[in-house]
Amino acid sequence: MFKLIIGNRAYSSWSMRGWLACKQSDDEFEELVVPMFDDEWEKRREGDEFAPSLGKVPILWDGDIVVWDSLAIIEFLSDRYGSALYWPEDEGARAVARSMAAEMHSGFANLRRELPMNVRKSFTPAKLSEPVREEIDRILQLWAQARARFGGTGDYLFGDWCAADMMYAPVVTRFITHGVAMPSFAGVYMKAVLSHPHVAEWIEKAQDEPWVIEAYESGRAA
Numbered sequence: 287m288f289k290l291i292i293g294n295r296a297y298s299s300w301s302m303r304g305w306l307a308c309k310q311s312d313d314e315f316e317e318l319v320v321p322m323f324d325d326e327w328e329k330r331r332e333g334d335e336f337a338p339s340l341g342k343v344p345i346l347w348d349g350d351i352v353v354w355d356s357l358a359i360i361e362f363l364s365d366r367y368g369s370a371l372y373w374p375e376d377e378g379a380r381a382v383a384r385s386m387a388a389e390m391h392s393g394f395a396n397l398r399r400e401l402p403m404n405v406r407k408s409f410t411p412a413k414l415s416e417p418v419r420e421e422i423d424r425i426l427q428l429w430a431q432a433r434a435r436f437g438g439t440g441d442y443l444f445g446d447w448c449a450a451d452m453m454y455a456p457v458v459t460r461f462i463t464h465g466v467a468m469p470s471f472a473g474v475y476m477k478a479v480l481s482h483p484h485v486a487e488w489i490e491k492a493q494d495e496p497w498v499i500e501a502y503e504s505g506r507a508a
Contacts, residue, residue: 288315289347293322295492297502299403299456302488303356304344306452309484311367321497357391360449372449379436383443383450386428390453397421401464402502403456405489411465425457426472433471441478455479459489 290308292301308315320343346353346362353362364372373380396417414422432443432450442451458479461468468476479485 288313289318290315291318291320291343291345291347293320293343294495294497294499295319295488296406296495296497297403297499298322298343299398299460300342300356301344302403302456302459303452304346304359305488306455306484307356307360307363307372307449308346309487310371310447310449310452311363313367319495321495322499357387357453360387360452364449374436374444374446374448376436379444382432382436383448386432386443386450387453389428390457394421394425394457397425397457397460401460401466403460404463404502405459405492407463407503409464411467414466422461422466425454426469429454429472429475433475441475443475447482451479451482455482455485458485 290304292298292305344356346359353359360372374383400415400418436444438445440446444450458476
């Protein structure tokens with residue numbers, strides 16, 4: 287059985303992505319939630335289970351095999367359970383989905399910093415900086431192009447739920463948390479993401495977590 291080590295569900299966007307990927311496999315896996323930045327955080331990061339990832343989450347263990355980084359976990363599980371579970375069947379759609387996932391993986395640093403994830407909160411909309419607005423516009427452009435070219439009659443970016451949706455699901459929660467105004471097409475897509483059973487389960491479990499990171503409770507990260 288896989289073992290997935292994740293951070294707080296309320297705040298950890300990368301953990302959410304890795305967890306959604308594991309849920310997509312429809313196989314059982316053990317979850318270990320490690321509260322981030324508490325008194326034991328540094329000690330845990332020095333342990334053998336964390337060592338390969340330099341103390342970051344999520345981390346997936348499969349026996350002696352270790353995979354860290356959310357996108358690497360998606361690809362590992364895609365190899366294990368079949369690409370059709372994670373990526374569109376059409377070659378062109380699959381290329382775009384992978385490109386979108388990679389751009390999410392490496393970009394949007396201003397959005398991450400200024401609109402931290404907190405699935406337990408709804409903040410009063412604040413004025414967005416120009417760099418954040420530009421990144422939001424880029425995300426909306428990507429969503430619109432994927433929906434128009436490949437969405438068909440499905441609810442998600444490429445019709446069926448896939449790895450690209452998993453990579454952008456935490457962004458959807460950020461937009462909701464921070465009250466970011468969305469065009470109608472994006473609102474429909476976001477509603478579909480939040481209604482996905484795996485996303486709904488993650489958010490529901492986050493509500494019962496006892497840990498609080500004050501830097502993420504004010505609406506802006508420290």
